Amino acid sequence: xxxxxxxxxxxxxxxxxxxxxxxxxxxxxxxxxxxxxxxxxxxxxxxxxxxxxxxxxxxxxxxxxxxxxxxxxxxxxxxxxxxxxxxxxxxxxxxxxxxxxxxxxxxxxxxxxxxxxxxxxxxxxxxxxxxxxxxxxxxxxxxxxxxxxxxxxxxxxxxxxxxxx
Amino acid sequence: xxxxxxxxxxxxxxxxxxxxxxxxxxxxxxxxxxxxxxxxxxxxxxxxxxxxxxxxxxxxxxxxxxxxxxxxxxxxxxxxxxxxxxxxxxxxxxxxxxxxxxxxxxxxxxxxxxxxxxxxxxxxxxxxxxxxxxxxxxxxxxxxxxxxxxxxxxxxxxxxxxxxxxxxxxxxxxxxxxxxxxxxxxxxxxxxxxxxxxxxxxxxxxxxxxxxxxxxxxxxxxxxxxxxxxxxxxxxxxxxxxxxxxxxxxxxxxxxxxxxxxxxxxxxxxxxxxxxxxxxxxxxxxxxxxxxxxxxxxxxxxxxxxxxxxxxxxxxxxxxxxxxxxxxxxxxxxxxxxxxxxxxxxxxxxxxxxxxxxxxxxxxxxxxxxxxxxxxxxxxxxxxxxxxxxxxxxxxxxxxxxxxxxxxxxxxxxx
Numbered sequence: 001x002x003x004x005x006x007x008x009x010x011x012x013x014x015x016x017x018x019x020x021x022x023x024x025x026x027x028x029x030x031x032x033x034x035x036x037x038x039x040x041x042x043x044x045x046x047x048x049x050x051x052x053x054x055x056x057x058x059x060x061x062x063x064x065x066x067x068x069x070x071x072x073x074x075x076x077x078x079x080x081x082x083x084x085x086x087x088x089x090x091x092x093x094x095x096x097x098x099x100x101x102x103x104x105x106x107x108x109x110x111x112x113x114x115x116x117x118x119x120x121x122x123x124x125x126x127x128x129x130x131x132x133x134x135x136x137x138x139x140x141x142x143x144x145x146x147x148x149x150x151x152x153x154x155x156x157x158x159x160x161x162x163x164x165x
Numbered sequence: 166x167x168x169x170x171x172x173x174x175x176x177x178x179x180x181x182x183x184x185x186x187x188x189x190x191x192x193x194x195x196x197x198x199x200x201x202x203x204x205x206x207x208x209x210x211x212x213x214x215x216x217x218x219x220x221x222x223x224x225x226x227x228x229x230x231x232x233x234x235x236x237x238x239x240x241x242x243x244x245x246x247x248x249x250x251x252x253x254x255x256x257x258x259x260x261x262x263x264x265x266x267x268x269x270x271x272x273x274x275x276x277x278x279x280x281x282x283x284x285x286x287x288x289x290x291x292x293x294x295x296x297x298x299x300x301x302x303x304x305x306x307x308x309x310x311x312x313x314x315x316x317x318x319x320x321x322x323x324x325x326x327x328x329x330x331x332x333x334x335x336x337x338x339x340x341x342x343x344x345x346x347x348x349x350x351x352x353x354x355x356x357x358x359x360x361x362x363x364x365x366x367x368x369x370x371x372x373x374x375x376x377x378x379x380x381x382x383x384x385x386x387x388x389x390x391x392x393x394x395x396x397x398x399x400x401x402x403x404x405x406x407x408x409x410x411x412x413x414x415x416x417x418x419x420x421x422x423x424x425x426x427x428x429x430x431x432x433x434x435x436x437x438x439x440x441x442x443x444x445x446x447x448x449x450x451x452x453x454x455x456x457x458x459x460x461x462x463x464x465x466x467x468x469x470x471x472x473x474x475x476x477x478x479x480x481x482x483x484x485x486x487x488x489x490x491x492x493x494x495x496x497x498x499x500x501x502x503x504x505x506x507x508x509x510x511x512x513x514x515x516x517x518x519x520x521x522x523x524x525x526x527x528x529x530x531x532x533x534x535x536x537x538x539x540x541x542x543x544x545x546x547x548x549x550x551x552x553x554x555x556x557x558x559x560x561x562x563x564x565x566x567x568x569x570x571x572x573x574x575x576x577x578x579x580x
Contacts, residue, residue: 022511023274023275023277051402052404054404054525055514055540055542057538059529071527071540073514073525073542077415080422082514084512103402103404104399104550105404105550108549112546116238130230131230131579141239142238142239
């Protein structure tokens, strides 16, 4: 197993679930209840030093029990290495702890995940929709069960192909 | 909308009960909420900001995004990989070459395909030309926003020359779609090489020309120095990249940290700022233009012969003349164009240095010809997250400077 993954496992045996390496990139899957602790560890540990949260996004797997996956792309300026942390979130209890206290860049990115995928972030300072309007009620656009053409008023569009005349 | 935003409770029957102190009306102090945008010429797209003011000082600046949201990530999940290339053009529409580059690089990482050397050089050349065009665009509009109008005409003159070369190269000036997975669309011709050499010969003098217009301009200096200062620690914490990060003195450039293309085969430096203010970021972009010119020149000198696309028939189109004469090649072309190509299972994140910062693509593939999930990491969106922090405490007149100093393009921010 990769050194970084070993260190995380050693420090947080409760939070560590699995590690996977492919294309020269390391992914570590973490329990969602431990996400903030693991993030704090990789940020503060001097040998890891992941001081930049490059990206935070989510993926929807509608057929799996733990439906959503929140993905953190981390980068260390000093050590020039990258790490991908992942955490699964179930649909019925759709929330995960916020990491804004560690990286302030997470503020907007968590808002986007909330807006697009409907995962809420506990302890987030300002959890509102960001891309869609605040009164948008057609659901969460990036979920796999959301139609590409959209919902709501678009359903009433006349479909030209249905009417050959 | 929220009540606090509209702020109607400030209006009302104020006239009815004016409090008197020594026979004069009592001085009334209240916060002012000011709405800026979404239609405003200096917002570089459609961005709305609600400013909470105390006199002329900004207490809080809340950006409202999404006016240009087109759901590119959702569209990408339903498009083949080659269909996504034109979508990426429309992210940062002032720098479509680097957007294409960032995307094809992440797909190539998934496919583990080897790119021919000539293609790598051509890619580096066009990416640096795009950086020049992007920075020229930024310099022109930023100085226009601040009030120095002349620079705009100068920088757009050079940008025009670059766009002409792009037109010669691929037929488009703005939304190029020039890159292909495995290579590029067309080879760079001798005419382009000659004209590019000609351009580079005079370009450093042109940069000096902009500098004489700005560095001796007292208004420009006082409106950029010590405005929108961000410390190195905060810049890293907010995830800033590109000139916005390097302005604070943090040495991070994807081209150096994780070299790609021909960047490790040429000599160039990463300019770094000290104070993290608007002036430093301006200086860095100007220096980067000099470095880009250096990179292009060396690439042209070293430009090797060879193919411009990988020799992988399942990915790359057959040569154009064969498509027009040979039945098998026509079918081959048709199959790639309509059905795309298979990409193996896996996930990659790949960052590329765009003019505005690190443009990353995270692709999750479950096999097939379409990505299961495609996430774009747009530098403009992440820079917008630091906007409130940067704008706090400055004057209302500085707000357009603060927009401009990140080099924000809303097409990329909202996707």
